[in-house]
Amino acid sequence: MDGQTRDLPPLTEGLKAASQDELAHAFKEMLRIRRFEENATRAYTRGKISGFLHLYIGQEAIAIGTNLAMREGDRIVATYRDHGFALAQGCDATACMAELFGRSGGLVGGVGGSMHFFDRDKGMWGGYAIIGNHVPLAAGHAFAAKYLSDGKVTICFLGDGAVGIGPTHEGMTLAGLWGLPVVFVVENNRYSMGTPLGRTLPVEDITLRAQGYGMESDRFEVTDPFQVRDRLKVAVDRAREESKPTLIELLTYRFRGHSMSDPGKYRTKAELDGFRNRDPMEMTRRALMELHGVSEDALEAVDEAIIEEMDVAMASADASPQPVPEHRFKNVYVEE
Amino acid sequence: MDGQTRDLPPLTEGLKAASQDELAHAFKEMLRIRRFEENATRAYTRGKISGFLHLYIGQEAIAIGTNLAMREGDRIVATYRDHGFALAQGCDATACMAELFGRSGGLVGGVGGSMHFFDRDKGMWGGYAIIGNHVPLAAGHAFAAKYLSDGKVTICFLGDGAVGIGPTHEGMTLAGLWGLPVVFVVENNRYSMGTPLGRTLPVEDITLRAQGYGMESDRFEVTDPFQVRDRLKVAVDRAREESKPTLIELLTYRFRGHSMSDPGKYRTKAELDGFRNRDPMEMTRRALMELHGVSEDALEAVDEAIIEEMDVAMASADASPQPVPEHRFKNVYVEE
Amino acid sequence: MAVLQIREAIRDAMREEMLRDDRVFLMGEEVGHYEGAYKCSQGLLKEFGEKRVIDTPITETGFAGVGIGAAMCGLRPIIEFMTFNFSAVAFDQIINNAAKIHHMTGGQFHAPMVFRGPNAAAHMLGSTHSQAFDTFYAHIPGLKVVSVATPKDAKGLLKAAIRDPNPVIFFESEVQYGVKGEVPEDEYLIELGVADTKREGADVTLLCWGQSVAIALAAAELAQEKGLDVEVIDLRSLRPLDEQTIFDSVRKTNRAVVVEHGWPYGGVGSHLIARIQEECFDALDAPVLKVCYEDLPMSYAENLEHLTIPQPSQVLEALEEVSYRG
């Protein structure tokens, strides 16, 4: 997109096998996430958003590919880096932005903010911010699916930084022991905050742990949404059909700092450029152009429409009022 | 010892390689533990001991073999099933029994009871009763050894039931990551309370987890104290010389219930008999007789001396007064 | 009326609710094949099978979380902690996930479930196994907290707790499982948040719950001999708290004492005292006193443990002190 000549990697099998419609859909959805995040950045800078804001830029192919591997009723359980999943699941962009603004029109009415996106009907089951503590919950959703024999699969995302913590271990132990229909996906973006993997994990390959949990595993560098879709699908099917959990490690990269307060100085420009070069969203864009002859202009038009959508979402979010003061007393207890 | 003819297993290499002195020492020490535990049982039945009482009968070879693999200054960190380690480390039997009685002469002055045996000078670093929460502590002792370059090795014991819990995982993760001089030994006695391994762990082989922690591992059925000594020694040396942790799984068996309140009905007589047949203590006794011609009478004499020792210990313990009332205020804070 | 032990009342409550509602299940260490470390689930595995009576590995954070996750899907888990002392390793799950999920999701999810098990000191279990978790959980908005002292209360409150759409912490006691009492044959529920006046009296209000109820009643007997007529209120529910019953009684007696199985600093008792002095300031003829654990880790030795735990004689002294007697 910057017009510079770069040493671009070849298009992947996944991209080649995809139809133009599939590519167009995936590209659009990834770009929607990216533009949403960019708007969030701007809003944060302008003081419209407060607290922590963790962007998904660079990892979009995962949320999109996952969405394509899921069935109606399946569940996503994610960390605080959750905007991408919400948008991929079809959550309303205005509601998402309004949540960041802490407004009544927010996805959870403004009480959660960036880290707690939930939209039950869309299969978006959170948005958790205590590292690892959502892993047992995801196992619990899967337990319920098995208990109720409702065929629902839970896909639980965690960061590379969440692998060492106890609750992750316990959730995986129970899933393996009881054969729960859940897929654990580690989004290994190489860093937990400012700390590279080598300083947080004793071994590089996270899926080495799968054996101890009696789980199947898979591990790959994310290149495009279709690869994610296809390889996740294997695990999702295993969960649904055999009631067996899987541990998947996705090697990926975030282009921004950990959160808005992190300039990300611990990374080199060369490293960043390397990953930008094979940004799965850009690869998808290239596939549309190179394999299907879609014009630069046509893609610009898509982008403009998305920018428009996201600007409208931002404006609508901003027009949403703050929650009424009494709202804070709501939902502390369920009143029957 | 019951005079019945049984299909006895052959003597092991470890037993064959040991000298008569070594055998005699190990046999005596194992028997001391067993007689101590038997006295504790009686005292419990008579109401002299209260709370939880977890016996080590059947697993004695581990404590003895471990002691033989250690050097002065090395540390044992154990669970609530800790009497055997204390005795193996040379803690005073009277102080141990007095601790069970809650008396001022107890190993920790009567405030800890059965689950909290500590004797710093003897390398007995506890005695912990919240499953898994001693694993990070043991890593911490090893961290200190590395920090101080004092060459001390920590050997941390845990049950098969402690493998699934988070603190165990975190302690092992840090030990692996930082290369700490610690040996983690899982005493897999096939049960956690009334629950057989198959209902608590997703896979049978606990050492499969070692890989994920970047650790070496070892796994074997405990046959005799020398085998334990020799194979632990490899790990202890690795810790001391290379500052690398090891995960060892020892397959063993407890002949009694989980604690005094557990009749152990979940096990079959056949299973119990099978393990009694290859009781490492009995094997050691047989080695003395079969390989070194030690007479039944000579061994009886050893036993009688031990029974005498333990009876005296029990009587002395019983003569120890309760802690003075003000003792409860001591050691809440360190006063400088 | 049948005469049951508390453990049987608890078992019956779970059994009846499991029969009534397929979504109710029991999960915890040794709850199935072993029938409970304290035999509170005797017969349940046999009756309901492994699907609904589930033995877990020792993974309190894991199975507490599984329970919460399952509750979010509409199931009604009963999570047994072998003792609440072990809930310390599941603390985050309880205070962050169970307590907050309803609020944090803007009401989209909730966690209808019970965490139950024995709490506080039993007998000679040492410092890590003798802690009262009342304060830790009563402190947290989003949780309900119940503590029972009789078979009848145990059954009626547990059934209500299982049906409650909120996460309920349900405190029992090792040393009370064998306590017997009459339990109605017909089905009944006891509403959460309603205290029970276990003994009426005119001179001093004595507040208690869980294990401290027996101490309070014994102290009231001792006081009666000294001519003091003590009103013993069993709070039963710590959150929500039946403040009205407390304040009404204090306004009648003008004096109050709290007996607490728990530490002095910032405990439930402190809360009761703070609330009473705020709401009944003018009615109080004496400061409200508290008799509770000494501010110490629990010792194993029998004599030290006895001294650390509140005894009826100490409560009597406090009753006399607030009455300016003795």
Added chain:
Amino acid sequence: MAVLQIREAIRDAMREEMLRDDRVFLMGEEVGHYEGAYKCSQGLLKEFGEKRVIDTPITETGFAGVGIGAAMCGLRPIIEFMTFNFSAVAFDQIINNAAKIHHMTGGQFHAPMVFRGPNAAAHMLGSTHSQAFDTFYAHIPGLKVVSVATPKDAKGLLKAAIRDPNPVIFFESEVQYGVKGEVPEDEYLIELGVADTKREGADVTLLCWGQSVAIALAAAELAQEKGLDVEVIDLRSLRPLDEQTIFDSVRKTNRAVVVEHGWPYGGVGSHLIARIQEECFDALDAPVLKVCYEDLPMSYAENLEHLTIPQPSQVLEALEEVSYRG
């Protein structure tokens, strides 16, 4: 006197103690290369190297436990929690191992160490990241608990905490790291367990600590305008608690209010009130009031958060109420 931010005072305290004593080290998430999530360890990795400034993976139970285990061997760990909210997953290590090891081992071992980091609500971090852990830890015998509000106090108390042979919980605050104040150039220590009267006054005693000190001082200014002369006592140390200073003040003013960054049920504030009514019953002209968090999980929305956290105007109201004014 140098003018420093609280984060700098904390850094200087750690630095000086690390220079003085080789056994002191700092461990936590992002404390090294990143120099602290809130930059409290700026420059320390560079100065002391990776041996003594240690980045950990996200394993609060693990590294808290490693700290305790190392302390038992004679080292002097400083364990940083990125926030105390994350200490919920290390709760058992703190309340069982750190707090009890000295007692449980009959005095053979002890844990000379500091757990430090920001505590309570910051700004719009949502319900799981905005909790006050004061009550959880102040409740526990075996721990010491400190909470600081000024650079001078932060430095002097942290140095004393590092030298203390007991485990000390040391509360800071995200929103106060940038607060500036004068700090003596020469070395000094501030003894744990001594409150500081931040403002003298004759009419009402106002108790506060940590984040609530600023609120209290602001409220005292407002009150002054209304002719109320408020004495503001910064407790600084919650355990041990400087009860004498509190009681002396209340006996002088005959009225007291507590401002607390924390929930109402059974908090530190409840404890203060319970103790005051017990010890100063006859001196009190009005019930002791408390202004604290509302009994709610924290909302993210700015307006809701503002309403949930105590504000000076509410404290003023309480001051007027106990003075029977307004």
